[in-house]
Amino acid sequence: MRVFGVTGWKNAGKTGLMERLVREITARGISVSTVKHAHHSFEVDQPGRDSYRHREAGAHEVLLASKARIALMQELRGAPEPDLADLLARLAPVDLVLIEGYKRAPHPKVEAYRAAAGNPLIAPDDPSIRAVAADCTLEVPRAAPCPVLDLDDTPAIADFILREVGL
Structure with missing residues (x-):
């Protein structure tokens, strides 16, 4: 899998750029997955839901499955945060993984x-x-x-990234 990141400070436009890049690159027939780093605790399910209740009861992993999607939630319960390489190894193979955040990781990036x-x-x-x-x-x-691209020119940014990763 090829990997390329979007980084920048808060309010720099990272998430909007990621969304546009995923749309642009997948429209070109290239499979894309994403990894997003959060600097805080977050919830992906709702209090009172079965999966939430399983986690709160102490489950290490909760796998939620339906005809439309699956979600695997893992509770670290005090264990160290996995590094980016470990997280990437968990993904199913795709052509390109776009990573939002992870400023200090060594993978190639575009700064928003x-x-x-x-x-x-x-x-x-x-x-x-x-x-x-x-x-x-x-x-x-x-x-x-270090070229400077127009933040709103998604096709040009996508072209740059795809050239950089050889796609």
Whole structure:
């Protein structure tokens, strides 16, 4: 599986870019899965539902299955968070895995950047960032080339990513 990430600070447009990229790339006939990192605890089911009650009762894993989808929830219960490589190994094979977040992981990435958010660029100090997708004109001050793409030009960003991963 080929892997490419979308990273950036909060409110940089990462999730919107991910959504557009998945739509664009799958429309080209390429299979895509995604991994999203959350920096906080989150719930994927609702209190009172059977799966929630199973987890709350102490189940390590809860597998929920229907004709439409399956969901596997695992409770870490104090164990360390799995690293990205371990999570990727759990996925079924696809052509491309797009990863949102995981700023410090070494996989190649595009940085989403919105000027209004007021955050500094990550790219100048991170060679794993291969391009910046920005809503403004800017230059990336670093020795290695780092193209700047229009944050709203999803086909161009998809073209860049697919070239980078050889698809």
